[in-house]
Amino acid sequence: MKNDYSSLDILLKLSSKQQMVNVCQQAFLYRKRGPDHLPEAFIKDISQTLGLSARETRQCVCTLGHLLKTAVFNGSTDPKDIFVIFPAGFHKNLRDLITKIIIDNMDMWKEDSVAVQVSLPKLVDFDWRVDTKTSSDSVARMSVPTCILNLQIQPKAPRIDKTPQAETVNVELSKETLDTMLDGLGKIRDQLASVANR
Incomplete structure (x- = not known):
C-alpha cells in the first residue's frame, strides 16, 4: 500500500x-x-500553526514519519534517490527541504533504527589486561596469569525516547579458558574465510 504524501503540502x-x-x-x-502516542504539547503547537485539528495534525505527522522511515530504509543520501519517494507534483521547495533534513539526519536515524531492534546488549567498548595472581599452598608459592576483560555494554533502551547508560562488566579468564575461547574464535574465523572464498 502506497501512502499519499501529497497531504504533506x-x-x-x-x-x-x-x-x-x-x-x-x-x-x-x-x-x-x-498517532495517539505523539506528545500533546507538540501536537497542540503544530495544530495551531497549521490550522488543523489535533487528529488531522497527528495523521499528518504520522504520514511524514512513514515517508522518513521509507527514506531511511532505502538508505541513500543522494537527493535524486530520495526525490523518487515523493509523488509527482509535490511542492518543490518543501520536497527539497525535507530531503535536506533526511540527508542531514540519515546517519543518526539509521543508528536509532538499529538501536530499537530486538537484540542482545550492544558492546560499546572493551579493554583487557593480564594480571598475575599469586597463590600458595603447602608445597610452593605459584604465580598464575589471568586475563581481565573490561566490557562496556549498552542495554536495549526501555523507552523510545531514552538512551540507556553503558554498563561495565568485568570478566576474569584463566589461561585454560582463554585458550579454549581463542581456539573457538580461530575455528569461527576459518569457517568464515572458507565461506567467503567460495
Missing part, C-alpha cells in the same frame, strides 16, 4: 526551517507508535 504553513526540523525529528521518533 500543509507543512508549508510551518513558520521556520527549525520548526520543520523539529516536526521531522518527532515524526521519526514516534514513527512506529501511531
Whole structure:
C-alpha cells in the first residue's frame, strides 16, 4: 500500500526551517507508535500553526514519519534517490527541504533504527589486561596469569525516547579458558574465510 504524501503540502504553513526540523525529528521518533502516542504539547503547537485539528495534525505527522522511515530504509543520501519517494507534483521547495533534513539526519536515524531492534546488549567498548595472581599452598608459592576483560555494554533502551547508560562488566579468564575461547574464535574465523572464498 502506497501512502499519499501529497497531504504533506500543509507543512508549508510551518513558520521556520527549525520548526520543520523539529516536526521531522518527532515524526521519526514516534514513527512506529501511531498517532495517539505523539506528545500533546507538540501536537497542540503544530495544530495551531497549521490550522488543523489535533487528529488531522497527528495523521499528518504520522504520514511524514512513514515517508522518513521509507527514506531511511532505502538508505541513500543522494537527493535524486530520495526525490523518487515523493509523488509527482509535490511542492518543490518543501520536497527539497525535507530531503535536506533526511540527508542531514540519515546517519543518526539509521543508528536509532538499529538501536530499537530486538537484540542482545550492544558492546560499546572493551579493554583487557593480564594480571598475575599469586597463590600458595603447602608445597610452593605459584604465580598464575589471568586475563581481565573490561566490557562496556549498552542495554536495549526501555523507552523510545531514552538512551540507556553503558554498563561495565568485568570478566576474569584463566589461561585454560582463554585458550579454549581463542581456539573457538580461530575455528569461527576459518569457517568464515572458507565461506567467503567460495
